[in-house]
Amino acid sequence: MIDFSPNKDQVQIQSLAKKFAREVIRPAEIELDKMADPDAVFSSELFRKTIKSAYELGFHKMGIKEEFGGLGLDPLTTALVWEELSYGGIGIAATLLAAPVVPLFLSILASGNKKLIDQYVRPYCEDSEAKHITAWGSSEGNIGSDGSNYHDPKVRHETKAVKDGGEWVIDGAKSSFVSNGGIADCFLLFANVDPTRGIPGSGIFLVPNGEGVVRGKAMDKIGMRVLNQADISFDNVKVPAEYMLTPPGDMYPLMHNAIKTVGNIGVGYLAVGIMRAAFDEALAYAKERVQFGKPIVEHQAVGFRLFEAFQAIEAARGLLWKASWKLANNPLGDLKFSAAARVFATNMAMKHTVEMVQILGGYGISKEYTLEKYMRDAKLLQIMDATNEIMTIKGVALL
Ligand SMILES: Cc1cc2nc3c(=O)[nH]c(=O)nc-3n(C[C@H](O)[C@H](O)[C@H](O)COP(=O)(O)OP(=O)(O)OC[C@H]3O[C@@H](n4cnc5c(N)ncnc54)[C@H](O)[C@@H]3O)c2cc1C
Structure with missing residues (x-):
């Protein structure tokens, strides 16, 4: 019943996302994050260019049905992609997660409404300039x-x-x-x-x-x-x-909760991506940095922190995959699983990005490294798309 190996197509798109995240998203995020004026970020050539490149590769239309011009990828395949994109940077990844909200909603709900599909879904899917967000x-x-x-x-x-x-x-x-x-x-x-x-x-x-x-x-x-x-x-x-x-x-709570079911899974993958990025950087640093005559990874207090982060990444991803699998088998998904996965993943992301900063000591808080950015970014994940407290309350009601 359980098999964690991705198929050939999944490996292909995951590799594409991995390369794009490392070569395009990461450097752009680091530069844009440092800009003091938020409006300057979004009017910058770099932001536009980065989003446009993501559209050219089709990352904006992954979950939209093929019959409407999307890639028609299932939630377990998009799961792999969202984690990779988020590894590069969760600002760009979240922009792309939110970008299709109108066409996605229309294509799921109003598949009978040809006029709206032609006006708002197809042009979005055909867009390689990022004109439609x-x-x-x-x-x-x-x-x-x-x-x-x-x-x-x-x-x-x-x-x-x-x-x-x-x-x-x-x-x-x-x-x-x-x-x-x-x-x-x-x-x-x-x-x-x-x-x-x-x-x-x-x-x-x-x-x-x-x-x-x-x-x-x-x-x-x-x-x-x-x-x-x-x-x-x-x-x-x-x-x-x-x-x-x-x-x-009466349908309103059902529709609203369905949006939360899907949205929360996305937020969860942002958390796993960022946690993995922080972990990788802290681990590499801990293997290099020597104090008391040996690499700090060999001091148990440091090694334990890293192993706990590794556990959290694997556990969060596992829970998210189950929530994605629920969604793959039911268009409304299962809010209880989405909420559990998102709350867990985002709380772990907050905890472990702080811990990874600690592993770098004073360098952790320096902008010379990216760790401090991950820690700042993680805080928003516990609040976006409803706070973790509210998602927990919704989860409890479903037990
Ligand atoms: C990154 C990010 C992206 C977002 N994107 C969107 C978006 O695209 N569209 C959109 O409409 N909104 C968006 N939001 C808004 C988001 O949905 C709200 O910030 C969130 O629902 C919390 O509302 P609030 O900030 O007003 O906090 P409040 O509701 O005022 O809550 C303040 C505190 O009280 C707690 N609290 C409130 N009620 C209870 C309760 N009953 N029991 C226990 N604790 C409680 C909360 O958990 C929180 O800690 C986004 C927010 C963020 C941070």
Whole structure:
């Protein structure tokens, strides 16, 4: 029943990702991470060039069905790729994870809607210039974890959509956390339609960037500085009636949790990739650095730390593979497994990137090495796409 060996096609795409991560993502991330002005990062030639190269190789469309122009890769194959890309740098990897959110949602949900597929999925898949990047927006100033609070009718998205003839009119603003928010050309937007129903009173809309949409400045933050995060506001934005992809109501928690099931697996692989990168650098250093007359890896306090990191990487990956396997066998996946895998992987990434910094001693905190970046980047993983506390609460409810 259990076999950990990848097939020929998987080995091929994994090797491609590995090479791209080391030769393109890693050097770009290190340079972009050092830029003081976040907006300068995303308008830079280096950022655009790196994302464009990823699109040319098809990393933006891996999970989209072949019939719509995607690569149609299964979740266990994309698992191998996401880990490799994340090894290079999780800012670029997270940009690519979020980039297909609109076409992916459309291709899973609205496969019967040929017009929307032709307008928003095929052009995205054909894009080798990285002109099409998408984003999802639920969080608002007052809606963080409350985005999963389905039970209190007083808690709702303030961004609202009102039907006017054959159109929806959208007004409101999303928080500065929206991944790709400042660079996306299309949004999957959560907007309230029925104020009496709280969060489940929201519909999920497709909203192209256009008149009335304002994309904010890039957030200045501790880590993942190469992932654009920005607020977006909507002022009297009109979209056709069929752009409401999911109506408000009882289906809302199911749809929202399905997004979390998939998203959390992605976040988990970001964590494994970064942990492995930190481990490899610390191990190499520990074999070279001599103190008290021998390489520090031979001091048990150092060796134990490294072996614990190795265990965490293998355990986190194993749990994630099971969650990916669940997803491969059921389009809605299994939230309990996704949550367990993501919470474990991200907590381990935080713990062990700190430990790997310690192995380098004073050099660990120097920008001469990359360890301090991994540690800063890891912190965001415990918060993104719902915090680990919220994912744990969701997991407990499913036991
Ligand atoms: C890297 C990153 C990417 C993101 N990308 C997106 C995106 O693309 N789109 C989008 O819409 N949003 C995005 N977010 C926002 C993210 O979903 C929110 O930051 C997250 O849901 C937490 O909300 P908050 O920051 O408002 O914290 P709050 O909800 O205010 O929480 C503050 C603290 O209280 C804790 N807490 C809250 N409620 C409970 C409870 N019931 N029990 C126990 N503890 C609780 C939380 O765990 C946290 O520690 C992103 C965030 C990050 C960091």
